[in-house]
Amino acid sequence: MLSSSSSGGSLRRWAPWVLIVAASIILPAVLPPFRLNLLGRFLSLGIVALGVDLIWGYTGLLSLGQGIFFALGGYAIGMHLSLNSLEPGQLPEFFGLYGVKELPAFWQPFASPLFTLVALWTIPALVAGVLGYLVFRNRIKGVYFSILTQAALLVFFNFFNGQQRLINGTNGLKTDTARLFGELVGSDAMQRNLFWLTVLLVVAAWLLCRWLTRGRFGDALVAIRDDEPRMRFTGYNPTAYKTLVFTVAGALAGISGALYTVQSGIVSPQYMAVPFSIEMVIWVAVGGRGTLIGAVLGAVLINYARSLISEQLPETWLFVQGALFLLVVTGLPDGLVGWWRQGGLQHLLAMLGRAPRASTYPGLDLDPSVQAEKSSFLSHPPGGEP
Amino acid sequence: MTALLELRGVTVSFDGFRALNDLNLSLQPGDLRAVIGPNGAGKTTFLDVITGKVRPSEGQVLFRGRSLVGISEHRIARLGIGRKFQTPRVYENLTVRRNLELAVSRRSPFALLFGRLDGSAQDRVQHLLRVVGLDPQAQQLAGGLAHGQKQWLEIAMLLAQDPDLLLVDEPVAGLSDEETDRTGQLLRSLAGDHTVIVIEHDMEFIRNLDSPVTVLHEGHVLCEGAMDTVQKDPRVIEVYLGVDDDHQPQP
Numbered sequence: 001m002l003s004s005s006s007s008g009g010s011l012r013r014w015a016p017w018v019l020i021v022a023a024s025i026i027l028p029a030v031l032p033p034f035r036l037n038l039l040g041r042f043l044s045l046g047i048v049a050l051g052v053d054l055i056w057g058y059t060g061l062l063s064l065g066q067g068i069f070f071a072l073g074g075y076a077i078g079m080h081l082s083l084n085s086l087e088p089g090q091l092p093e094f095f096g097l098y099g100v101k102e103l104p105a106f107w108q109p110f111a112s113p114l115f116t117l118v119a120l121w122t123i124p125a126l127v128a129g130v131l132g133y134l135v136f137r138n139r140i141k142g143v144y145f146s147i148l149t150q151a152a153l154l155v156f157f158n159f160f161n162g163q164q165r166l167i168n169g170t171n172g173l174k175t176d177t178a179r180l181f182g183e184l185v186g187s188d189a190m191q192r193n194l195f196w197l198t199v200l201l202v203v204a205a206w207l208l209c210r211w212l213t214r215g216r217f218g219d220a221l222v223a224i225r226d227d228e229p230r231m232r233f234t235g236y237n238p239t240a241y242k243t244l245v246f247t248v249a250g251a252l253a254g255i256s257g258a259l260y261t262v263q264s265g266i267v268s269p270q271y272m273a274v275p276f277s278i279e280m281v282i283w284v285a286v287g288g289r290g291t292l293i294g295a296v297l298g299a300v301l302i303n304y305a306r307s308l309i310s311e312q313l314p315e316t317w318l319f320v321q322g323a324l325f326l327l328v329v330t331g332l333p334d335g336l337v338g339w340w341r342q343g344g345l346q347h348l349l350a351m352l353g354r355a356p357r358a359s360t361y362p363g364l365d366l367d368p369s370v371q372a373e374k375s376s377f378l379s380h381p382p383g384g385e386p
Numbered sequence: 387m388t389a390l391l392e393l394r395g396v397t398v399s400f401d402g403f404r405a406l407n408d409l410n411l412s413l414q415p416g417d418l419r420a421v422i423g424p425n426g427a428g429k430t431t432f433l434d435v436i437t438g439k440v441r442p443s444e445g446q447v448l449f450r451g452r453s454l455v456g457i458s459e460h461r462i463a464r465l466g467i468g469r470k471f472q473t474p475r476v477y478e479n480l481t482v483r484r485n486l487e488l489a490v491s492r493r494s495p496f497a498l499l500f501g502r503l504d505g506s507a508q509d510r511v512q513h514l515l516r517v518v519g520l521d522p523q524a525q526q527l528a529g530g531l532a533h534g535q536k537q538w539l540e541i542a543m544l545l546a547q548d549p550d551l552l553l554v555d556e557p558v559a560g561l562s563d564e565e566t567d568r569t570g571q572l573l574r575s576l577a578g579d580h581t582v583i584v585i586e587h588d589m590e591f592i593r594n595l596d597s598p599v600t601v602l603h604e605g606h607v608l609c610e611g612a613m614d615t616v617q618k619d620p621r622v623i624e625v626y627l628g629v630d631d632d633h634q635p636q637p
C-alpha cells in the first residue's frame with residue numbers, strides 16, 4: 001500500500017513534466033509553423049511567469065509592473081536587430097521619418113551582439129534592483145507595493161510611447177526582416193530554432209528558480225512572505241532578500257521579453273500596457289502560485305486558450321479569462337498544479353462517478369473484517385434505536 | 387561591571403498616550419529577571435523598545451554601553467538580542483526542522499544560497515528538537531502543531547539563535563502544568579550563561595523562577611525585588627495582585 005501511494009505521489013509530481021517534455025518533442029514535428037511559433041511565444045512568457053512566481057508566490061511581493069523589465073529585454077534585442085543588418089553609415093529606417101541624422105549614443109553599444117546578449121537581462125535586472133531596493137528599504141509592501149509598481153509601469157509606458165526620435169515611440173521596433181547569422185529572423189527555419197532555444201531557456205530558468213526556492217534561501221523567502229517582522233527580529237534583513245529576488249525576476253522578465261520579441265516580430269510600448277502585466281499574475285494564479293511548473297503551465301495554457309478562443313469568438317476572451325481567474329481564486333486557491341498535486345483529478349472522477357470515491361486507506365476496503373464490521377454497523381447503527 | 391542592558395528614562399508615546407513613562411531598568415550579565423504587571427502595563431512595549439520595533443520618544447536604551455536607539459531590528463538581533471513573541475509566531479508553511487534551520491543559519495542571502503548547514507549546526511538543530519520534544523514532528527509543517535508545541539518551537543528557535551539576551555514574552559500561556567514546569571527549568575538553566583527577561587501573568591510560574599521581579603504599571607517601574615517582598619508591597623497589591631489574588635494565565 002505504501003509503495004502504491006508513493007508512486008501515485010510521484011506520478012502526480014512528474015506528470016506535468018512528462019507532458020511538457022513529450023509536447024516539446026512531438027509538437028515541433030506535428031504543428032504547422034504558425035502554431036509552433038505561437039507555442040514558442042507562449043513558452044517564452046513562461047519565463048516571465050517564473051519570475052512573478054518567485055516574487056509573488058514565494059516572497060509575497062505582488063508586482064504589477066513586470067512589463068517594464070519584459071519590454072526592456074525586448075527593446076534590447078529589438079535595437080540590436082535594427083542595427084545588425086545595416087550597411088555602414090546607414091541608420092534604421094524610422095530615424096529618417098523624424099529627421100534624425102545620427103545614431104543616438106545609447107544605441108551604439110547595441111550594435112554588438114555580445115553586449116546585447118548581456119544587456120537584455122542585466123539592464124532589466126539593474127532597473128529592478130534599484131527600484132526594488134528603494135521600495136523595500138522604505139518598507140513599502142502589500143497593496144502599496146502593487147500600486148507603486150503599476151505607477152512605475154505607467155511612467156515607462158508613457159515615456160517609451162512619447163520617444164519617437166529615440167526608439168520610434170508607439171510604433172516600436174520590427175525584427176522580422178532583420179537577419180541573424182545570415183538568416184531572416186522571421187523565416188520558418190529561424191523560428192524553429194528560436195522555439196528550441198526557448199525550450200532550453202525555460203528549463204534553465206526553471207532550474208534557477210528551483211535552486212533558489214528549494215533550500216534555506218527559499219525557506220527564508222517563504223518566511224519573509226509569512227512573517228516579515230519575525231524574520232527581522234531573528235537578524236535577517238528582508239530588504240536584501242527581496243531586492244535580490246526582485247532583481248532575478250527582472251532578469252527573467254528581460255530574457256522572456258527578448259524571446260517573445262524575436263518570435264512575434266516586434267517590440268513596442270504595448271508590452272508595458274497595464275493589462276498585460278496583470279495577466280502575468282493571472283497566469284501564475286491559474287497555474288498555481290508557489291509551484292514553479294504551475295507558472296509555466298499557466299502562461300502557456302492561458303495564452304494558447306486565448307489564441308484559440310480569439311480566433312473563433314474574438315469578443316469572448318476577456319470574459320473567459322475573467323471567469324477563469326474567478327474560478328481559480330474561489331475554487332482552486334493553489335491553482336491547477338496545486339489542485340492536481342492534491343489529487344484533484346481523482347476527486348473529480350469520483351464526483352463524476354468514474355472511479356471509486358477516494359478513500360484514505362484503500363487497504364481497508366479490501367480487509368474482510370473491516371467490511372464485515374462496516375456492514376453490521378450499517379444495519380445496526382449504534383444509538384439508532386431508542 | 388557595566389550593565390548588559392540599561393534603560394534610562396525611556397518614554398514611548400503613541401499619539402500622546404504614554405505606553406512607557408520614564409522607565410528605568412538595569413540588568414547585569416547572567417541575570418534572570420521576571421517582569422509582571424497588569425494588562426496594558428507596557429510589558430510588550432518594553433520589549434519593542436529594546437528590539438527596535440518602536441523608538442523611544444525620550445530616554446536611552448543601552449546594550450553593553452552602546453545605544454540601540456535608531457538601529458534597525460535585524461542589526462539589534464545580530465548584536466545578540468533574541469525575542470519570543472507573546473502569541474507564538476513560527477513560520478507555518480515550513481517544517482519544524484526548517485524553522486529551526488533558519489534560526490541557526492547565518493543571515494546573509496549568499497550564505498543561505500551557497501553555504502551548507504555545517505555539522506555542528508545540524509547537531510544543534512537535532513539537539514533542540516529533542517530538548518523541546520518535537521523530534522517526531524520534525525518533518526511536519528509548523529502550522530499544523532498544537533498551540534503548546536508552537537510555543538515550544540518558538541522557544542527552541544530562540545535558543546537556536548543563541549542570543550546573549552533573551553526576551554521572553556509570556557512563554558507559558560496555553561501550556562499544560564507539566565510543560566510550564568519544564569519551561570521554567572529551561573529558562574532557569576539558561577541564566578548565568580545568558581541574560582533572560584521573562585514576562586508572565588502566571589504568578590505560580592514566576593514564583594518558581596525564583597528570580598528578582600520587576601513590576602510595571604502604566605509604563606513605569608512600580609517596584610523591584612524578590613517575589614515575596616513584591617507581593618507584600620501595598621502599591622502592588624493595590625494595582626495588581628489585590629484585584630485578583632490567584633491570577634490565572636492569559637487565555
Ligand SMILES: Nc1ncnc2c1ncn2[C@@H]1O[C@H](COP(=O)(O)OP(=O)(O)OP(=O)(O)O)[C@@H](O)[C@H]1O
Nearest residue numbers: 400404405423424425426427428429430431432472
Ligand atoms: N502601536 C501602538 N499604538 C497605540 N497604542 C499602543 C501600541 N502598542 C501598544 N499600545 C498601548 O500601549 C499600552 C501598553 O501595551 P503593551 O502591549 O505593552 O501591554 P502589556 O503589558 O504587554 O499587556 P498584556 O499583558 O495585555 O500583554 C496598551 O494600552 C496598548 O493599548
Ligand SMILES: [Mg+2]
Nearest residue numbers: 429430431472
Ligand atoms: Mg504584552
